[in-house]
């Protein structure tokens with residue numbers, strides 16, 4: 221369903237003075253380019269949830285942005301539901317629901333207006349749009365703030381609205397970049413229940429996170445990226461088999477790579 225192979229993306233360093241000490245020492249910095257993603261691969265089948273893990277700056281967001289067709293890879297292939305995302309980004313976008321920290325809402329529009337606006341952009345209208353919004357508003361527990369403007373919402377309300385926006389066109393694949401970061405436990409639980417719901421519907425979900433309890437509770441597969449390269453790509457059971465404590469399993473993968 222989702223197959224990612226040999227993905228790579230580099231960015232030109234426009235102002236070397238702005239690089240952090242860590243970035244200057246990073247082997248991904250080569251001349252005028254920072255090779256954020258060098259060799260990433262994983263796959264996720266129908267009804268599976270895949271966690272994308274890795275330290276800060278590993279390349280998770282860059283990878284997910286390539287999957288969503290927001291940016292184009294320099295190398296590699298991304299196939300989603302039989303569509304080549306790099307060759308046919310417009311077709312891919314119809315199939316993908318993407319949430320990132322930069323997924324914007326219009327501040328002056330209410331929660332309902334925001335979701336309706338993006339629904340119309342995807343060609344939904346009338347009864348079909350109303351029904352779709354109603355089921356999302358129930359799923360995301362949004363009914364108490366539907367008429368509040370985005371600029372007056374809490375971060376939990378904004379995140380739920382952004383997720384409704386990402387799901388309004390009933391995508392066949394869902395990609396969530398750190399969907400629970402900064403949320404309280406109630407809002408986190410709502411987001412996780414949406415992932416469970418999507419899984420029960422057979423929709424593959426890929427999400428990046430730093431919360432290993434979410435991985436243990438929800439995921440079927442785990443991909444770990446370190447310094448732009450996949451260092452693990454297998455089932456949750458295999459990941460747990462590295463070390464019963466998932467945090468230790470992750471540290472082992474990342475640190476053994478650094479020592480090499």
Ligand SMILES: Nc1ncnc2c1ncn2[C@@H]1O[C@H](COP(=O)(O)OP(=O)(O)OP(=O)(O)O)[C@@H](O)[C@H]1O
Pocket residue numbers: 231232243254256274275276277278279280281282283
């Ligand atoms: N547009 C860009 N131009 C230059 N460098 C970039 C750009 N986007 C990302 N990078 C660099 O690529 C590296 C990977 O960034 P990315 O945001 O993908 O990491 P991440 O794994 O999502 O990190 P985090 O867990 O902190 O969110 C970082 O060093 C980042 O500074």
